[in-house]
Amino acid sequence: MGATKQVEPVSSVLKVFGILQALAEQREIGITEIAQRLMMSKSTVYRFLQTMKMAGYVSQEDDTEKYTLTLKLFELGSKALEHVELISLADKKMRELATKTGEAMHLGALDEDAIIYIHKIDSRYNLRMYSRVGRRNPLYSTGIGKVLLAYRDEAFVRDALKDVEFIAHTNNTITDVEQFIEELAKVRDEVVGEDREEQEEGLRCLAVPVFDRFGVVIAGLSISFPTIRFEQSRRDEYVSMLHQAASSLSDSLGFHDYPQPVRTSSEVS
Structure with missing residues (x-):
């Protein structure tokens, strides 16, 4: 193999992070001091700071005209750390379920108007769902998408x-969005979202919600089957295993009131 190609750094990006670093090291700092530290012109620093201010990452004190970081960077970092912690905690549970069932396990999160897979354990079988960490799929046709939205308000x-x-x-x-909203009510009743060959022919998926300490659904935990290996008679067993894993995971994240189904598949079939 050849040597890895070196990518040229983008100077403006380096300047932004240099300014952020300077702001992080000192609670309030002025343009002149930042310019001196980073060996940049004051006009350049000013333009960057004004752009960062418009984006909400920096604020400016009225009396001193000095700049300070806002909590927006903290919010971004918290989200990243939340997913790191979540994946670390979920990995053991997912591997246990993959061992018991032999099927693929996925952990997905909300990514604007889609789901994104943030962790997965492959099926032991050759015939399996194709997926990868970082892949996005629709909300309306996936079990994970359904549980991610089922506990949000209609608006x-x-x-x-x-x-x-x-x-x-x-x-x-x-x-149809109206039909989808009706489906979400069923998801809340059973505390499970199901993809009944809605995203891909020949593939079934069961997903359950994972809650953070504030009771917000932070992720969906799912098991996927080719239809030829899916046994309807074992559906409630699979759902129960998912609920136990997701309840334990939610408990580890600080949520101790995991919802109980008000009806099961046998009651609605």
């Missing part, structure tokens, strides 16, 4: 889907 759901084109991936795909 949030409609806003998340307002620019989404409902594509009929299969004959089973929900293609």
Whole structure:
């Protein structure tokens, strides 16, 4: 193999992070001092700071005209750390379930108007779902998407889907927002979202919510099956295993009141 190609750094990006570093090291700092530290012109520092101010990452004191960091960077860092902690905690549970069932396990989070896979454990079988960490899929046709939205208010759901084109991936795909909202009520009742060959023909998926310490659904935990290996008679068993894992995971994240199903598949079938 050849040597790894070196990518030239983007100077403006380096300057932004240099300014952020200077702001992090001193609570309030002026343009002149930042310019001297970073050996940049004051006009350049001013332009960067004003842009960062408009983006909400920097604020300016009225009396001193000095600059300080806002909490927006903290919020971004907290989200990243939250996912790191979540993945670390979820990995053991997912591996246990993968060992018991032999099937693929996924952990997905909300990414604007889609889901994004943040962790996965592959099936032991050759015939398996194709997926990868970082891949995005629709909210309306996936089990994870359903549990991510089921515990949000209707206004949030409609806003998340307002620019989404409902594509009929299969004959089973929900293609209407009203029908999807009705489906979310069923998801809340059973505390499970199901993809009934809605995203891909020949593939079934069961997903349950994972809650953070504030009771917000931070992720969906799912198991995926090719339809030829999915046993309807064992559906409630699979759901129960998922609930136990997700309840334990939510408990580790500080949420101790995991919802109980008000009906099961046998009651609604």
